[in-house]
Amino acid sequence: MNSGPITSWQADNINGNPWALEVVYQPHDHDRLVVRTIRSRQGIPLRATYVENHAIQLLNFLDRVNPVVVGAPTKEAEQTHSARVRDAIERATPLPTTVVIDGVPERGTRVDVLDWSVVELAWGDQAVFVTGRPETLDGLTLRSATPADLAHLTPHTRPSP
Numbered sequence: 623m624n625s626g627p628i629t630s631w632q633a634d635n636i637n638g639n640p641w642a643l644e645v646v647y648q649p650h651d652h653d654r655l656v657v658r659t660i661r662s663r664q665g666i667p668l669r670a671t672y673v674e675n676h677a678i679q680l681l682n683f684l685d686r687v688n689p690v691v692v693g694a695p696t697k698e699a700e701q702t703h704s705a706r707v708r709d710a711i712e713r714a715t716p717l718p719t720t721v722v723i724d725g726v727p728e729r730g731t732r733v734d735v736l737d738w739s740v741v742e743l744a745w746g747d748q749a750v751f752v753t754g755r756p757e758t759l760d761g762l763t764l765r766s767a768t769p770a771d772l773a774h775l776t777p778h779t780r781p782s783p
Contacts, residue, residue, distance in 0.1 A: 627647065627648060628645055628646070628647055628767070628771055628772065628775065629646050629647065629648045629654075629775075630645075630646045630775055631643065631644060631645045631646065631767075631772055631775055632644050640661060641660065641661060642658055642659060642660045642661065642674075643658070643659050643767075644656060644657070644658045644659075645657045645658075645659075645767060645772075646686075654683075654686070654687055654754060655752065655753070655754035655755075655758055655759075656679075656682075656683050656686070656751075656752070656753045656754065657750065657751070657752050657764060658674075658679065658750070658751045658752075658753075659745070659748055659749075659750050660674050660748055660749040660750075660751075661747075661748055662747040662748060664747070674749060674751065675742075676711050676716075676733045676740045676742060676751075677707060677708045677711040677712075679740050679742075679751045679753050680707055680711065680735070680736070680738060680740050680753060681703075681704060681707050681708075683738065683740075683753040683754075684703075684707065684736075684738070706736075707735075707736065710735040710736050711733060711735055711740075713735075714733045714734065714735045715733075716731035716732065716733050717731065717732050717733075717734075718730075718731060718732075719731065719732035719741055719743075719759075721741060721743060721750075721752065721759075721762050721763075721764060722762070722763045722764070723745055723750070723763075723764045723765065723766075724764075724765050724766055725765075728743045728744070728745055728750075729743060730742050730743025730744070730750075731743070732759065734756050737755070737756075738753065738754065738755065738756070739753070739754060739755065739756040739758075739759045740752070740753045741753075741759055741762075752764075
């Protein structure tokens with residue numbers, strides 16, 4: 623399955639160094655697909671890096687696709703939501719999966735929870751997370767983005783922690 627058109631992207635930095643590139647696709651009218659590529663930790667002190675795992679990816683994804691529209695969420699509601707997602711991830715059994723990137727099959731793990739899927743795989747010395755609907759991730763094919771793919775979009779850069 624093709625990932626569809628890129629609708630937005632953002633870069634994350636740590637101490638002024640590139641950390642991750644996150645690209646949002648909209649393969650269908652209402653479903654989103656997020657691909658987050660994280661650079662090698664080489665040259666970055668471990669204490670300066672973000673935690674990147676299935677639970678974090680799904681929490682960030684759900685915040686994007688299901689924003690709270692009525693009032694600000696309470697701390698208790700956020701904690702309950704976070705605990706629910708983390709518990710679901712912990713109880714899930716990661717399954718082996720393959721995603722084709724630039725024509726090469728890359729093996730990784732996939733977790734299906736709460737009507738969504740998160741795939742984690744190594745791509746060279748980088749980690750790639752893909753989050754979306756299970757049916758969108760089935761047979762997914764990706765390719766490296768080029769500057770032309772992103773030129774028509776305004777990037778969002780998150781500052782260093």
